[in-house]
Amino acid sequence: MLKSMRENVKSLKWVLWLVVAAFVVSIFFIWGASGKLTGDDAGNTLAVIGRKKISGDDYLQALRNRIEAIKSQYQEIDRAFIEQLNLPQQVLEQLVEQTLLVEQARAMRLRASDEELRDRITSIPGLQQNGKFVGYEMYKRVLQYNHINLSEFEHSLRQDIVLDKMIRLLTAGLAVTPDEVWSDYQKASDSAGIDLLILETSKVSLDEAPSAAEVQAFFEARKGAYLIPEKREGLAVFLKAEDLKKEIELSEKDIENYYQANLSRFTNPESVRVGRIWLPFEGKDKALVEAEGRRVLERLGAGGDFAALARELSKDAKASGGGDYGFYDWQSLPQPERDEIHRLTSGQTSDLIAEADGLAVIRVTEKTAATTTPLAGASAQIRSILLDEKARQLADTRIAKIEKEAKSARSLETALRKAGLKGESTGLLKNGEAWSDNDPSGAVGTALFGLKEKEVSAPVYTYTGVGLVELRKVEAPRPAAFEEVKADVETALVNERKMETSRARLAALGRRLEEKNWEDIAARNGFEFKTVEAHKRDQYIAIVGESKTADDLAFTLPLNEASAPFDFETGTAVLRVRDRKTVTREEFENVKETQTAQILNQKKNMFLQAYLAKLKQEKGIQIKYDKFLQLTQDVLSRYESAKQ
Structure with a gap:
C-alpha cells in the first residue's frame, strides 16, 4: 500500500481537490482561511456582534477564497460579474452568521473531543483509498503539499463538529409527516405539457380614457385601499467622495509606492x-x-x-x-x-x-x-484607487468630527454651522425610499426610521460617500386624499378595463378553441402563443409568472380541453393540457426515505435561518460600511479587466 501511496503522490493535487471540494470548501469558506476569527486590533475591525469582532482581514481572506472558487468554474470573471453575484455582501453575511453560531455553541458549552476529530478526519472522502483511510502521514502530506496549516485545518474541523452538534440539538424536534413527503414528491415529479393563449393588458387599447368622474367614483369605491404610509423628514449632510477628490494631491512617488507594494495585482499569470x-x-x-x-x-x-x-x-x-x-x-x-x-x-x-x-x-x-503591467500602464488605475481611498478617508474624518460636535450640541445644524457647511432637507421619505442621487439605495431613508425626534444618526454610508441625518419630522400613516393618489387610481381603473377587454376577447373565441393549432389562432387574433413541454407545480411560466390558477388547471383540466379565461398580474390567458404525467404511490415508495430526508433538511434550514434572524436582532450587529466598501474596492480593483 505504501508503494501505491508513493506512486500516487503525483496525484495529490487531485486528492486534495476532492478534499477541498467536498470538505475544505465547506469549512474554509465558512471559517475563513485561518479557521478562526481574528481582529483584536480595533482599527482592523469590520463588524461587531455583541462582544465579538470580525476583522477586515477575515473578510478579505473569505472574499478572496470565494472569488478563487468561482474562478475555478469560469474561465473569465470581472468586477461586474462579481458584483452581479453580490459576492461581497454574501461573504460578509456568512461571516456574521458564523460568528453568531460559534458564540451560541460556546454558550451551550459544546466541545469537540479528540476522538470526534479523529473520526471526522478518517471519514473525509478524499482521504480514502480502497475504502480505508490513507493514514495520518499521507493526510499531513496532503495538507502540506497544498500549503494548508495542519492546526488551522483541524481547528476548522472542530468548529464544524461543534456546529453539527448544535444544529442537531436545535432541530431535534423537527419532523415531517408522510403527507408532506408525498405532496412534495408530487410537486417535484408531476408534469404537464400545456399550451396557452395570452393577451397582456399592455397590448390592449381602450376606445376612450376614463372621465374624471369615473376615476373619482373608482377611488370612492376603494378608498380603504389607498393609504399613505408613515413618512419622515430629516436634516442631512452628505459628503461625496467624488467631490472630495478635488482636494487630494497625489505625487508620482505615491503611485510608485503603491505599485511596488501591490505588484502582484498588476501581474497577469x-x-x-x-x-x-x-x-x-x-x-x-x-x-x-x-x-x-x-x-x-x-x-x-x-x-x-x-x-x-x-x-x-x-x-x-x-x-x-x-x-x-x-x-x-x-x-x-x-x-x-x-x-x-x-x-x-x-x-x-x-x-x-x-x-x-x-x-x-x-x-x-x-x-x-506571464506579464506584468508596467508602472506607466498601471498608473491611471492606481491613481483612481488612491483617490477613492483618500477621498473616503477624508470624508470619514470630516463626518466623524461633525457627528461628535452634533451629538455634543444635540443639533446637527449647529455642528454644520461650526464646520461652515449647510444641511439639506431630505423631504418626507418612506422607509428605505431613495433620497436624491446621493442615496439611490435608500440608506438615509432607512436611517431616519431608526431615530427618535432630534436624534442624529451614526454615519450613513453609500457607494458614493457618507452622510449624517437628524430626524426633524414624523408624519403618521393616514388614508390618502384623492388628489394625492389620483394618478395611481386612474392607472388602476385603466388596467381594470383593459383586463375586462382582454378577458372578453379570449372568451369570444368560443368553439374556435377546439381547433388543434392554437398558434394560428394567436396569429389571426393578435394573441401570444406559449407552449410548455413539462410544466411542474409552482413553476414559473413565461409572461404568466407563478400562477396558482394555471397550476390547478394544468393538473385537473381534462386533456385537450380549453379552460375558461383566467387573469394573471399583467393580462388574461386560456390554457389546455396536451399530456400529463403523474407519479404513483408505488413509485413514491421507492424514493420515500430519500425524499423524507430532503424535506427534513429543508425544514431544518428554514428553522436555522429564522433562528439566525432572531439572533441578529438580539445581538445588535454593527457593521462599518465605510471599511466594508473600502476593502471591497481593494479586492475588486484587481478584476477591472475581463480576463484574469
Whole structure:
C-alpha cells in the first residue's frame, strides 16, 4: 500500500481537490482561511456582534477564497460579474452568521473531543483509498503539499463538529409527516405539457380614457385601499467622495509606492490551454497500451488532428470535447503531466507520460507568458484607487468630527454651522425610499426610521460617500386624499378595463378553441402563443409568472380541453393540457426515505435561518460600511479587466 501511496503522490493535487471540494470548501469558506476569527486590533475591525469582532482581514481572506472558487468554474470573471453575484455582501453575511453560531455553541458549552476529530478526519472522502483511510502521514502530506496549516485545518474541523452538534440539538424536534413527503414528491415529479393563449393588458387599447368622474367614483369605491404610509423628514449632510477628490494631491512617488507594494495585482499569470489523450491500462497488457500510445504519437507527427484522435481514442471525461482541458481544468491533472505542460511551448506535444494506471499524451494548444503591467500602464488605475481611498478617508474624518460636535450640541445644524457647511432637507421619505442621487439605495431613508425626534444618526454610508441625518419630522400613516393618489387610481381603473377587454376577447373565441393549432389562432387574433413541454407545480411560466390558477388547471383540466379565461398580474390567458404525467404511490415508495430526508433538511434550514434572524436582532450587529466598501474596492480593483 505504501508503494501505491508513493506512486500516487503525483496525484495529490487531485486528492486534495476532492478534499477541498467536498470538505475544505465547506469549512474554509465558512471559517475563513485561518479557521478562526481574528481582529483584536480595533482599527482592523469590520463588524461587531455583541462582544465579538470580525476583522477586515477575515473578510478579505473569505472574499478572496470565494472569488478563487468561482474562478475555478469560469474561465473569465470581472468586477461586474462579481458584483452581479453580490459576492461581497454574501461573504460578509456568512461571516456574521458564523460568528453568531460559534458564540451560541460556546454558550451551550459544546466541545469537540479528540476522538470526534479523529473520526471526522478518517471519514473525509478524499482521504480514502480502497475504502480505508490513507493514514495520518499521507493526510499531513496532503495538507502540506497544498500549503494548508495542519492546526488551522483541524481547528476548522472542530468548529464544524461543534456546529453539527448544535444544529442537531436545535432541530431535534423537527419532523415531517408522510403527507408532506408525498405532496412534495408530487410537486417535484408531476408534469404537464400545456399550451396557452395570452393577451397582456399592455397590448390592449381602450376606445376612450376614463372621465374624471369615473376615476373619482373608482377611488370612492376603494378608498380603504389607498393609504399613505408613515413618512419622515430629516436634516442631512452628505459628503461625496467624488467631490472630495478635488482636494487630494497625489505625487508620482505615491503611485510608485503603491505599485511596488501591490505588484502582484498588476501581474497577469501565464495562460496555458491544454489538450490531453488518456489511454488507461484497465487490466490490459501495458506493452499493448504503450504500442497504441506510440501509434497515436506517429499519427500526430504525421499531421493528425489532436482533437479528432482524442474523441476516437481517449478514455477520460474530456474525450468527447476533443480532449480540451481549457485554461484551468488541466491544473487538476497529476504532477508529471503538469510538469510536462510547464516545459512545453505553444503547439508542442509531449512524449508518452507514464502514470500508475495509464499513459497520457499532452499538447499545449496555447501558451502566453506571464506579464506584468508596467508602472506607466498601471498608473491611471492606481491613481483612481488612491483617490477613492483618500477621498473616503477624508470624508470619514470630516463626518466623524461633525457627528461628535452634533451629538455634543444635540443639533446637527449647529455642528454644520461650526464646520461652515449647510444641511439639506431630505423631504418626507418612506422607509428605505431613495433620497436624491446621493442615496439611490435608500440608506438615509432607512436611517431616519431608526431615530427618535432630534436624534442624529451614526454615519450613513453609500457607494458614493457618507452622510449624517437628524430626524426633524414624523408624519403618521393616514388614508390618502384623492388628489394625492389620483394618478395611481386612474392607472388602476385603466388596467381594470383593459383586463375586462382582454378577458372578453379570449372568451369570444368560443368553439374556435377546439381547433388543434392554437398558434394560428394567436396569429389571426393578435394573441401570444406559449407552449410548455413539462410544466411542474409552482413553476414559473413565461409572461404568466407563478400562477396558482394555471397550476390547478394544468393538473385537473381534462386533456385537450380549453379552460375558461383566467387573469394573471399583467393580462388574461386560456390554457389546455396536451399530456400529463403523474407519479404513483408505488413509485413514491421507492424514493420515500430519500425524499423524507430532503424535506427534513429543508425544514431544518428554514428553522436555522429564522433562528439566525432572531439572533441578529438580539445581538445588535454593527457593521462599518465605510471599511466594508473600502476593502471591497481593494479586492475588486484587481478584476477591472475581463480576463484574469
